[in-house]
Amino acid sequence: MQNLYIKTYGCQMNEYDxxxxxxxxxxxxxxHLVNDPVLADVLLLNT
Structure with missing residues (x-):
């Protein structure tokens, strides 16, 4: 299983998204969602 890290910037709707x-x-x-980008195989930036 690969790990996913999501960094979210912006409004409340971005958090929901x-x-x-x-x-x-x-x-x-x-x-699998992780809280540390170092542990992630996939990084997603939501703005």
């Missing part, structure tokens, strides 16, 4: 993206990527690609 990041949570949804994490959920979708978890189901569709088996990515």
């Amino acid at each position: 990041s949570e949804r993206m994490a959920d979708v990527l978890s189901v569709s690609h088996g990515l």
